[in-house]
Amino acid sequence: MAAKTDTHSDPAQDADLGAAGSQLSTAPKEEVSLPSLGPIGWARWFWRQLTSMRVALILLFLLSLGAVPGSLIPQTSIDPVKVDQFQKQHDVLGPIYDKLGMFHVYSSVWFSAIYLLLFISLIGCIVPRTWQFVGQLRGRPPGAPRRLTRLPAYATWRTTAEPEQVLKAAHRTLKKRRFRTHSPKLSASLEQGGTPTGTSVAAEKGYLREAGNLIFHIALIVMLVAFAIGNLWKSEGGKLIAEGDGFSNSLTQFDDFKSGSFFDTDDLEPFGFQLDKFVATYERGGPQNGTPRIFRADVTYFSGADGKEHKTSIKVNEPLDIGGDRVYLLSHGYAPDVTVKDGTGKVVYEGAVPFLPQDPKNFTSSGVVKVPGAKTKDGKKNQLGFQGFFVPTFGGKGSGSMFSVFPALDNPRLTLTAYHGDLGVDSGLPQNVYQLETKNLKQYKVDGRAVAQMMSPGQSMKLPGGDGSIKFNGVKQWASFKISHQPGNGLALGGAVAALLGLAGSLFIQRRRVWVRAEPGPDGVTVVEIAGLGRSESPKLPEELADLAYTLQPDAPQAPEPDPEASDPEDSDPHAEDSAEPTDSAGNADPSEGARA
Amino acid sequence: MNLAAAANENLAHTSNVLIYSAMAVYTLAFLAHMAEWVFGSRSKVARTAAALTEEKSAASAVTVQSKAKAGGTAVLDRPKVVTRSAAGSRDVPDGIGAHGGTEKGDLYGRIAVSLTVLAWLIHVGGVVSRALSVQRAPWGNMYEFSTTFAAVAVAVYLILLTAKKNVRWIGLPLVTTVLLDLGLAISVLYTASDQLVPALHSYWLWIHVSCAIISGAVLYMGAVATLLYLFRDRYEAKLANPAGKQPGAFAKSVLERLPAAASLDKFAYRINATVFPLWTFTIIAGAIWAEAAWGRYWGWDPKEVWSFITWVAYACYLHARATAGWKGRKAAYLALIAFACYLFNYYGVNIFVTGLHSYAGV
């Protein structure tokens, strides 16, 4: 029962093991030799390099390194304003970064090159590995190596049982443990109802590891394809809607819109919705005073040709699925409702004007009202513009400033200053609806002081010189939505799940081989040897082997320690002489056996 | 202020007191561990050097006996399974442990573990009362994330101890970092107990963030083991080459008592490989949540980018272990880089980079 071991090398690569140690994985072999042939030789060499583990490793490393700058340098796709700022602040770095594609890292040439090379390498790696694996599945576990003692886990004992009995039991036990087992002579003779004549059983288990690994790598490709589809055919638009207003899904309705290269705007799904009410509640009192608790947009929507209306609500984490698109609630704010009359007394503007929050906590907001169609009392063109602040909860006169103290509509105030002249909207150039172009406007002043008034709902402000008035009727809320069309999501999710399952299989399943040999020893008593070989990281192999040895005990009970006098030639096995010869069942470990796969 | 709010504030206060108390007990555990190492240093066992200089053939066999099964016919010896160690490893036995085989050292070590258990219970009390005070998962901001993170890291350690794994050597570095982490959390990152913005109202918060925390805590174990592996490996290399430079007395005393480089390496690999699928799941869950909350599952937000970088770096490490010429130290460096990416994602991105995730609050 003593073990003999000698100098160490990787068991899986031990020359002694021959075919027995081969192909425990389908990982590509490393090749460092230089090509000798002409262009074809070089091409082949290049391909081998690209699909080698070493290059895959380097590309993976480059991929993670390459992703870094995109997280530290502003990106056009995420925040174009910041990119502009950055370029203004950095005269030297700006242009260099621009040349290097640093403002759009993830669509830059060099980043794409890294991941495309990686995925070419991946495909070049997966295809041969799959074939190899299919071959392994079709083949048989390689036969026992000549010297089982050289394997990483080994046990031996002498038994009173006949070798055939031990081998049959081993065969049975390993099969029951879902090993693929093989013993050429044994199985052949068993089929014929005879007794086994071979001296060893080979078994292998854990093929799912390799399958998992292949599934994982294939799933990575599926995910890349899904990501590409998503980016090329996506569309995404934003829309800000005040309570009572609606939206229908066509290009002109969006405040902003962007789409992938292959998206056709004719493909916009026919649907629409109306914002009936926006509900926001806030924590009152306590240390969390003012923290939002609920944001909810109650909408009425229709989809498709029939136009049937449904009611629902959209929340921050609960978008509306509609006609294959999704509508997300992004943000919200207040829209003071005003009525503007001009000098002739005619109502020239009426409606809610969305103001943008300047302070995201308490919603001090600013905004403008543009009234292009106004006239003076003599009927002359006199465009009006108002600029102002809105606070949902005014802190009172004592606070001295126009800052909101709570986000809910507790004590709303609207403060406006007025301009007249040319709004600059007639030129046809697009204008920011939240800013006044004051270049050709004159501020209304009385005695040199700007006309400005703080109003509560119901109050109004008169313009000097009988130019009209503006009335603050009340407040509506607005909500902004993102309407997004992103194909390939299902595929990406499927890929991700497959990758996860494959990965788990690949990392948690151990692939290992076990051999059992039973032969008559020199004294005629049967010697059982069992040995196991796994990937270098198999921690459980010795335990599994010990367990196997234990299970075999009833069929291969231990013989007493050798006692020279007790060895009776009559009892000895007829094969005893054969076994003394160096050629034993290791003959089964014919290199073609494993390599056949 | 209403009653519920007052009760919540009381709970939040209790939580702070518990965290401070846990820190006090962790400090005692730290001192006990120090005592363990100090007393252990008096022992003069030098098994590593002995193993390395001894006749190779005699030192190399390690016997493993099958799991004892009740009722076996134990008339005769059960066959022993002889294992041969893997490629290129030095075949040295594991160090004896911080106590160095001294009784006093061992006693202090046991005291340290008991104190760690006590501190951990108080610590968990602190985390739970914080969760109750805000009535949500206790990881809505960096303070909560840090305290929960440390609690999970200690939990992983205690679970491994309970499973009779040889991990007591990680006690001192773990308790030290837990103290640092809690100190940083309560002084720099502290945020009063607070409600979440509606964007964080989602069950994905439970799933995604808890997985991120568990992954990080376990990966941290792997990183400590990897770092110690690098030291111990160098130590063994020096011993194996008696002609070269020999390790100093301090290094010798400390490293001698650690597990063998091969064991540390294996431990680190198993830890990293086991938790890698969980980290993968964390990212997938995050993508699903992002799809629901922001309308795209992947948008190269800085947090997403760094999760991706971390993931690819660990994939790199796993590849390296399967690539000839990259096993051992090189793979270990990759593992450390990968963990540094995780840390940067947590501290660096939250503090220095603005993105959609920033509202999680410093």
Ligand code: HEM
């Ligand atoms: C797209 C980038 C890739 C990623 C994210 C990736 C990730 C991984 C991961 C996480 C593992 C560990 C699973 C295990 O140990 O079984 C692994 C294993 C493996 N990968 Fe990749 N891989 C990538 C590309 C490649 C490429 C291009 C090749 C081929 C050259 C390749 C070949 C392998 C092989 C052979 C294994 C198994 C190693 C073993 O048998 O232990 N991978 N990969």
